[in-house]
Amino acid sequence: MIQRHGDEQSQVAEREPLLSETAQPSSDYHACRSIPEEATGDGVLRPVPEVDEERSLGREETESLKEGAHMNVVKIISVMLLGIFVAQTDGSILMATHAIIASEFNALKNSSWLIISFSLAGAATQTLYGKLSDIYGRKRMVIIAYTMFMVGCAIVGVGQTMSQVVLGRIVSGAGASGMSALVSVLITDLLPLREVAQWRAYVNLVATLGRSLGGPLGGCLADIIGWRWSFLGQVPPITLAIILCSAYLPNHTSTLDETDVANQLKKSKFSRIDFKGAFIFAALVLALLLPLELGGVNVPWSHPLIFVLLGASAILLVLFIAAEPILPLEIFHSKDAILSFLILGFQTAAQLGLMFGVPLYFQVTSTPRPSATVAGAHLMPAVMGNAVGGIISGSVIKRSGRYKSLVIWAMTCSSIGYLLLMLRWHGNTNFLESLYIFPGGFGMGVASSALFISLQVVIDLVHMAPAVSFMYLMQTVWGMIGLPAANAIMQTVLRRNLGIRLLKLGYDSAEVAEIISDAVSDVDFIDGTIEKVRNAVVQSYIDGLWWSHGFSFACSVTALVLAVFLKQRRLDGHKSKP
Structure with a gap:
């Protein structure tokens, strides 16, 4: 994912111009990549200003x-x-x-x-x-x-x-x-x-x-x-x-695009x-997200799957750092x-x-x-x-x-x-x-x-x-x-607070599990239930959102x-x- 210092000059060569010279927005900002470049002490090519156009052109033309x-x-x-x-x-x-x-x-x-x-x-x-x-x-x-x-x-x-x-x-x-x-x-x-x-x-x-x-x-x-x-x-x-x-x-x-050398450079x-790195990164993020999505909802936080996913994310992180930068x-x-x-x-x-x-x-x-x-x-x-x-x-x-x-x-x-x-x-x-x-x-x-x-x-x-x-x-x-x-x-x-409230209302464990499943699966469930259950569901949502x-x-x-x-x-x- 990161790029080493040795690739800097090739990185600079890849910065080809977006606009032609006539589209430059200002004479003091060298965003267009068609201007000359010089090497500095740290080995990085930097743009250098061209001749001040305002001195060679009239004020109206400028x-x-x-x-x-x-x-x-x-x-x-x-x-x-x-x-x-x-x-x-x-x-x-x-x-x-x-x-x-x-x-x-x-x-x-x-x-x-x-x-x-x-x-x-x-x-x-x-x-x-x-x-x-x-x-x-x-x-x-x-x-x-x-x-x-x-x-x-x-x-x-x-x-x-x-x-x-x-x-x-x-x-x-x-x-x-x-x-x-x-x-x-x-x-x-x-x-x-x-x-x-x-x-x-x-x-x-x-x-x-x-x-x-x-x-x-x-x-x-x-x-x-x-x-x-x-x-x-x-x-x-x-x-x-x-x-x-x-x-x-x-x-x-770019004038380089007209040459066979440029075509070879483009292939290089x-x-x-880093396509491999991109896919590894996606897998890394997925491995980190799945415990957040599954833990406490589909499986307990202590389930081995949670630890397997976290371990996989650590391995993927190492592979990602080692991938092509x-x-x-x-x-x-x-x-x-x-x-x-x-x-x-x-x-x-x-x-x-x-x-x-x-x-x-x-x-x-x-x-x-x-x-x-x-x-x-x-x-x-x-x-x-x-x-x-x-x-x-x-x-x-x-x-x-x-x-x-x-x-x-x-x-x-x-x-x-x-x-x-x-x-x-x-x-x-x-x-x-x-x-x-x-x-x-x-x-x-x-x-x-x-x-x-x-x-x-x-x-x-x-x-x-x-x-x-x-x-x-x-x-x-x-x-x-x-x-x-x-x-x-x-x-x-x-889920925790709704379960507590429903048990206090006298529902058994099976009924509590069914109501919780319905409440978290469909927001319209609130409209079709009795008042005491509706109040318990609403208050539990408020607690969770807090x-x-x-x-x-x-x-x-x-x-x-x-x-x-x-x-x-x-x-x-x-x-x-x-």
Whole structure:
């Protein structure tokens, strides 16, 4: 997974230009790879500036070139926004409808796999997109990612079993990981560092709009014509996005591509891509996740299978480290880079753990029970907070160049939000108190933009694409950890407390086991049972969700402590290793 120092020069050779020389966004930012390079003392090739064009061109010509370059950047990024919008809508739709989908197959206790399978596929392919886009071009990999996402949505829409639906989520996840990472790589290719956060805020705004609409839209479609159309309906806009990307994204250009030598180099590069490592990594994550999903639910925590899976994960970790490298080792030389990965990871685990439980909380506790549309709409404060946080973060960073204080502020807000949920969400939650998820979303929006910049400050340009892919990978992995961990905590407490309550109501062990099985398999079970059992089930769900909010709070506080150790650095000048 990591790349040794000896591969650095070959790594540099793989950075081929995205845009032609006429599309360079600014004269002082050498994102385009067609500029000259020189060797530095540490053996790494670095870009060097060409002759100052403003001295050889008139002021009007220079301004005209800059304006044209800016419009070119706007056009390139804009055509990808449709794909970002649909991908984020998909995630919110799934968060709002996972209980409905799983209940149709009598598998509510396994509903988290609809999300985990998506994330697992993304984790297995995340780092590959950065490497492959360096070799074969951003445009080609963007189109491949969109196509896989579209095919996955179609499979989910027509799936007739839980296994088929999960398969569709796997295919979609393998495409969505590229859709998310490559747009950020494109932004770093095209823009000066101070402008990156603001443009990412614009992309985040579109993503947030998708997440905001996805919950109520998915719930509405589920109520009216069925949840399947929530996924089949994504196929036409993604098809349009593929057409737009084919027409407007720049082709991968290089004069070397015209030679036989370049073709041999391309084959050599392809042979070094860590496909084996990607599959080992997926197996590693699966071995870590299965104990969280099975323990306390399908098998006791003391069952030998739990220890076998944990042992297998340790072996797979060793094999993964020994596999053919894909990430440069230099990425991990900086303490700030490691801290950025960890802070974003803990915050992602906290936020996804929360988002998974919010629709379920309102479906269980509200009287009368809300429709899927209303339950999904309760996610909107969090996603709106994410949008507001991203815009504020981008604006502040562009104006002041400061990001550390933003990260600390974001983690503090999130921690307060999760604490309020623990203190106040005990059923019959009114409108104002339903807004307590806003601080968590706000903190996530601020942190994602600020931490992206903190990573870029300390990473060399030649390693930027794999570093960005790895940051998205960390979000995916920590999301996969956070979601099943929160679900496992909730399920364990739910089963234990419901069993205690039912025994106190006079039910025998067989009846208790049957009621628990029905309660965790279908959310509609609450409507068809007698009042005393319904009250026991509802209160047990509340207990379980309280502990899952506690998990989110612990993750957010950990991220806050780590944020204190980040170092504030200057954003001006060329990005290189500290």
